[in-house]
Amino acid sequence: MVRFAVILGSVRPASVGAPVAQWVARKASTVEGVQADVITLAELGLPFFAEPVPPSLAAPTDPAGAAWNERLAAYDGVVIVTPEYDHSVPGVLKNAIDFLRPGVLAYKPVGLVGYSYYNGIRPLEHLRDILSGFDVSFVNPEVLLSLRADFTEGAFTPAAYHEDEVPAMVRAMVARSQALASLR
Numbered sequence: 001m002v003r004f005a006v007i008l009g010s011v012r013p014a015s016v017g018a019p020v021a022q023w024v025a026r027k028a029s030t031v032e033g034v035q036a037d038v039i040t041l042a043e044l045g046l047p048f049f050a051e052p053v054p055p056s057l058a059a060p061t062d063p064a065g066a067a068w069n070e071r072l073a074a075y076d077g078v079v080i081v082t083p084e085y086d087h088s089v090p091g092v093l094k095n096a097i098d099f100l101r102p103g104v105l106a107y108k109p110v111g112l113v114g115y116s117y118y119n120g121i122r123p124l125e126h127l128r129d130i131l132s133g134f135d136v137s138f139v140n141p142e143v144l145l146s147l148r149a150d151f152t153e154g155a156f157t158p159a160a161y162h163e164d165e166v167p168a169m170v171r172a173m174v175a176r177s178q179a180l181a182s183l184r
């Protein structure tokens with residue numbers, strides 16, 4: 001069994017991303033041998049990052065930060081589902097990433113799902129930069145959702161062409177995970 005975490009990058013109680021993350025996990029779990037769990041940043045209870053040293057040098061002293069690292073380390077890869085805030089990722093998502101020790105994600109596949117009025121492309125591009133020091137392996141199939149075309153009066157109603165996108169992305173993640181297993 002390959003286990004992937006689906007991380008939602010918004011903590012707004014009325015986040016339109018909540019049903020998106022559930023949809024991603026459900027679709028991911030249709031791929032044979034895959035288990036996908038949603039992790040919302042809100043449930044982690046992370047403070048603003050204020051550690052004495054960077055996580056690349058030592059594990060976070062904050063208990064929530066330490067627990068976040070341990071929790072993610074148990075997964076074989078992650079799918080990040082993020083909205084676009086001010087042409088980038090939400091600060092809460094960047095803050096959660098700041099807490100991570102690089103080894104937690106090293107040689108693991110990362111899939112990306114973005115949503116905004118402009119298909120969430122910009123936060124995904126920024127995530128590729130932000131995670132560039134983590135030795136992650138991004139897969140190329142991405143899921144780009146439009147607040148105009150894939151939502152109806154706030155409800156998530158993905159267009160038909162998105163139907164197989166998550167399974168395609170997750171199949172690529174499984175292959176990458178297997179290929180990189182000897183490096184982890």
Ligand SMILES: Cc1cc2nc3c(=O)[nH]c(=O)nc-3n(C[C@H](O)[C@H](O)[C@H](O)COP(=O)(O)O)c2cc1C
Nearest residue numbers: 010012014015016017083084085086087116117118
């Ligand atoms: C602080 C903030 C900044 C935003 N900036 C952008 C933006 O740059 N581009 C965009 O298309 N939408 C932007 N939006 C709209 C969000 O994409 C939209 O509100 C979306 O529902 C937010 O995701 P969430 O509901 O999961 O928090 C912004 C929203 C917020 C709250």
